Amino acid sequence: xxxxxxxxxxxxxxxxxxxxxxxxxxxxxxxxxxxxxxxxxxxxxxxxxxxxxxxxxxxxxxxxxxxxxxxxxxxxxxxxxxxxxxxxxxxxxxxxxxxxxxxxxxxxxxxxxxxxxxxxxxxxxxxxxxxxxxxxxxxxxxxxxxxxxxxxxxxxxxxxxxxxxxxxxxxxxxxxxxxxxxxxxxxxxxxxxxxxxxxxxxxxxxxxxxxxxxxxxxxxxxxxxxxxxxxxxxxxxxxxxxxxxxxxxxxxxxxxxxxxxxxxxxxx
Numbered sequence: 001x002x003x004x005x006x007x008x009x010x011x012x013x014x015x016x017x018x019x020x021x022x023x024x025x026x027x028x029x030x031x032x033x034x035x036x037x038x039x040x041x042x043x044x045x046x047x048x049x050x051x052x053x054x055x056x057x058x059x060x061x062x063x064x065x066x067x068x069x070x071x072x073x074x075x076x077x078x079x080x081x082x083x084x085x086x087x088x089x090x091x092x093x094x095x096x097x098x099x100x101x102x103x104x105x106x107x108x109x110x111x112x113x114x115x116x117x118x119x120x121x122x123x124x125x126x127x128x129x130x131x132x133x134x135x136x137x138x139x140x141x142x143x144x145x146x147x148x149x150x151x152x153x154x155x156x157x158x159x160x161x162x163x164x165x166x167x168x169x170x171x172x173x174x175x176x177x178x179x180x181x182x183x184x185x186x187x188x189x190x191x192x193x194x195x196x197x198x199x200x201x202x203x204x205x206x207x208x209x210x211x212x213x214x215x216x217x218x219x220x221x222x223x224x225x226x227x228x229x230x231x232x233x234x235x236x237x238x239x240x241x242x243x244x245x246x247x248x249x250x251x252x253x254x255x256x257x258x259x260x261x262x263x264x265x266x267x268x
Contacts, residue, residue, distance in 0.1 A: 195215060
């Protein structure tokens with residue numbers, strides 16, 4: 001017996017699905033409406049009116065469903081529901097696995113799992129911005145839990161290493177400890193960053209490399225707003241930061257599209 005299955009996380013990954021469900025085939029791509037994507041260490045979805053999650057629908061047989069049950073930890077870890085999903089102008093009723101909320105607190109995914117999800121989004125040509133939004137929402141939920149005194153789980157091996165280029169003068173200032181904040185857009189690459197991660201900066205002229213650790217990440221809508229955030233947090237050198245100088249690299253349209261970030265770093 002065949003049925004439809006909705007994938008929104010790691011099972012968008014063709015390589016993974018080929019190993020897990022070799023007989024499955026893709027029906028189409030679309031959106032699961034009135035849900036949002038979040039991470040409780042692993043991807044899951046939650047009811048959220050007005051939001052949507054990009055999905056791929058697979059056609060699976062009974063054996064594939066059994067394999068998915070094992071992988072998803074059904075019924076203890078993930079439960080199964082039937083949802084109507086919009087696929088290329090058609091509405092299909094399909095199985096979707098949703099994590100039981102009493103099982104796992106909000107938690108950022110580890111590097112290996114996130115890479116599988118990102119690869120799956122590329123496989124299916126889904127907009128990866130939905131992943132970055134999910135990471136941001138997860139961070140927000142963790143902050144809320146911390147403020148309210150709730151317990152959270154800290155993943156043990158979630159730190160990632162990121163690569164960035166830096167012009168000679170700021171590279172030199174960073175190497176001697178004079179520069180402790182790197183200013184960038186809050187774009188796709190930066191949204192994968194978390195405190196505790198490593199950044200390897202490469203000097204654009206000499207190729208020399210410098211490894212640093214992310215101490216904190218400060219978000220804002222504009223570089224002007226970011227300066228206020230940094231000054232309020234008494235970050236060294238914040239008063240000397242010139243938001244206007246960032247116009248050499250980024251336009252107002254860039255700011256509006258992505259927002260901005262100040263990445264506070266420390267030596268390895």
